[in-house]
Amino acid sequence: MILIELGQAVLSSTHAGDVLAVVTGKLAPTPAPKEINTDGLIQFFASKIAPILLAVLGIIFIGRASRGEVSKVLTSSAIAIIGLAFIAGAVSLFFVGDYLINLAFK
Secondary structure, three states, X not given: OHHHHHHHHHHHOOOHHHHHHHHHOOOOOOOOOOXXXXXXXXXXXXXXXXXXXXXXXXXXXXHHHHOOOHHHHHHHHHHHXXXXXXXXXXXXXXXXXXHHHHHHOO
């Protein structure tokens, strides 16, 4: 009777796995470490953050152009386009580097 009540108490407790591990001497396997979803982060940045930043730049350029500062707008636009080209180049180098690493370690 006592053994049945002890079994029911162990199985109904919230830490049944811990109690069973102590009783049987076997520990439960530790969960695997979670990885960061870098593809999801890049996709989120490209779909949500980048358009907002480009819209802010567009509003700033339109505001400057309406005040007659067209030369500053053209200069800022050229700098922004060059910056986007550098970002695209960095992303392409990232993929080229990934390809070279996968090629070297296959």
